[in-house]
Amino acid sequence: MSIREWPAEERPREKLLSRGVAVLSDAELVAVLLGSGVAGRNVMDLARGLLVRFGGLRQLLDADRQAVLREPGLGPVKYAQLQALLEIGRRYLDEGIERTPALESPVAVRRYLKAMLRHEASEVFGCLFLDTKHRPLAFEILFRGTIDRASIYPREVVRRALLHNAAALIFAGYGVNSSVSLG
Structure with missing residues (x-):
C-alpha cells in the first residue's frame, strides 16, 4: 500500500x-x-x-x-x-559541549540536564561526564525503561566513565511525569 x-x-x-x-x-x-x-x-x-x-x-x-x-x-x-x-x-x-562553561551550581546542572532530557518519552537514567574543572565532557542516556522505572547496571556506568576519562559524574533520572532528579 x-x-x-x-x-x-x-x-x-x-x-x-x-x-x-x-x-x-x-x-x-x-x-x-x-x-x-x-x-x-x-x-x-x-x-x-x-x-x-x-x-x-x-x-x-x-x-x-x-x-x-x-x-x-x-x-x-x-x-x-x-x-x-x-x-x-x-x-x-x-x-x-565545547561552549559549555563549568557547571558550578545545582541550578546550572538542573538547567543543563533539562535541556538534554526534555524530549524523552519514557523513564531514563543518564550520566553527565565532567572534566576536572566540572565542564561537561559528554552526556549519555545509559538506560531506558518503562513509564515509571529503568533498570540500572553499575558496571556499564563505570565503563562509560572510564571511556570518557571523566573526573566526575552526575547521575540524572528522568520520568515522563516527573522532573529531573540528580544524584
Whole structure:
C-alpha cells in the first residue's frame, strides 16, 4: 500500500509535524529522511528493511558508503543526506559541549540536564561526564525503561566513565511525569 493511502495521522512526516519528533520510531525517522520509497516498496517498508539489515539506526548511520549504496533505493544522494545528518548531529553535540562553561551550581546542572532530557518519552537514567574543572565532557542516556522505572547496571556506568576519562559524574533520572532528579 502506498503511504499516500495511509491515514494522515499515521504518515511519518505528518505525525512529526502534528505530535513532535520524539514520538517517531527509528523507522519513521529514517522514512522522513528518505522521503520516498522505491518501486513496489513504500518508504516505511524501505526504512524498516534498512534498520533490520544493518541492525539498527546507529549501524545504518555508521555503515560504509559501499554497504549503503548496495541497498535498493539508496543512491549517492540518500547516502549523502544520511552522512550530512550524522555530521549535523555531531557538530550540534560538540558545539554544546565545547561552549559549555563549568557547571558550578545545582541550578546550572538542573538547567543543563533539562535541556538534554526534555524530549524523552519514557523513564531514563543518564550520566553527565565532567572534566576536572566540572565542564561537561559528554552526556549519555545509559538506560531506558518503562513509564515509571529503568533498570540500572553499575558496571556499564563505570565503563562509560572510564571511556570518557571523566573526573566526575552526575547521575540524572528522568520520568515522563516527573522532573529531573540528580544524584
